[in-house]
């Protein structure tokens with residue numbers, strides 16, 4: 085059984101290892117001059133490769149049921165697989181990293197296993213065309229080959245500098261698949277106002293509520309990075325895919341920030357709390373009182389946007405206005421970061437077009453898909469690599485049966 089795996093990224097390398105172990109004769113074709121180029125960038129170079137909390141709400145797909153079925157079946161096999169190829173890891177609040185804290189360790193354990201198994205790896209070779217007759221005829225910039233089975237592990241079009249430039253979608257389409265609309269995800273949020281320079285550089289914990297057409301549709305909590313264009317950071321990244329889809333459908337998207345996540349009571353109770361504080365801090369301005377729990381740049385922005393003077397006493401300002409800004413500061417979204425800046429893509433080959441047990445195409449027998457080219461994406465926290473490993477394991481084990 086001659087198998088071609090297109091792409092030596094996360095999912096392709098795992099699929100190739102498993103398929104060769106199961107007796108297939110595997111070739112990998114990779115357009116980069118090395119394997120695992122994107123993996124090296126993950127987790128800020130540390131590679132957050134897994135999450136102990138396999139909460140399925142962290143994964144997204146138009147075919148939710150099928151996605152859940154796929155992840156459930158192999159999720160317990162991911163860590164044993166990495167153990168079997170020599171990786172030692174650590175668990176930091178459920179986020180898994182290689183113990184070395186370096187993504188290159190993950191790349192290398194995969195690379196050494198590929199070498200030990202004598203899998204043929206063609207680097208700096210780009211697949212341009214796939215045709216299916218009896219066998220698959222695959223054309224590259226260097227030649228033409230025949231294979232019994234083909235795995236498309238070409239990634240999405242996020243971060244194209246690492247090789248995944250969207251070509252996989254084109255090849256899948258030419259072979260008869262449809263593609264669920266693609267959006268950039270896990271990327272920054274650009275606001276529509278022009279005051280963002282005033283809070284640039286601040287990092288502060290907040291609760292973010294995504295409001296689409298006036299209706300709250302998702303909430304995230306964590307550290308927000310305030311930037312000169314809007315906001316960034318993990319919790320805002322996790323909203324970006326939904327926002328990209330909403331904006332594309334001409335919906336109004338607003339991210340409302342609760343800048344005092346530590347206060348759990350109602351607005352009335354918060355007012356009472358601040359009344360008490362102002363009695364304790366009798367000769368303080370209200371700006372000074374707020375600086376006890378909020379970065380001074382954010383305090384300035386709050387007062388400016390509320391049209392109030394921070395040098396006044398607490399008793400002399402419009403308390404409701406300030407409390408509203410502190411607990412639901414609105415950012416009207418203009419756009420999200422583009423594919424160059426996104427970590428992943430939402431959308432891709434629909435799961436209903438593949439068999440959930442093997443990830444084999446229902447349209448072209450012998451054709452398989454793994455990883456991000458499929459319509460599955462995850463939140464930050466190791467879920468995207470999680471799906472890459474799970475799908476690679478499934479295909480690698482099924483392809484030679």
Ligand SMILES: Cc1cc2nc3c(=O)[nH]c(=O)nc-3n(C[C@H](O)[C@H](O)[C@H](O)COP(=O)(O)OP(=O)(O)OC[C@H]3O[C@@H](n4cnc5c(N)ncnc54)[C@H](O)[C@@H]3O)c2cc1C
Nearest residue numbers: 091093094095115126127132211239247455456466468469
């Ligand atoms: C900056 C950044 C940080 C990230 N951090 C994390 C993280 O910490 N945790 C996490 O879970 N996820 C993270 N991700 C997401 C994760 O890296 C991807 O979801 C994952 O790599 C997808 O795996 P894949 O196998 O589908 O595709 P890829 O890893 O993208 O691999 C696809 C491969 O196919 C090759 N290829 C494409 N077209 C061709 C062609 N025509 N011919 C030959 N080869 C081709 C590409 O060169 C590439 O090597 C991050 C992503 C980025 C960009």
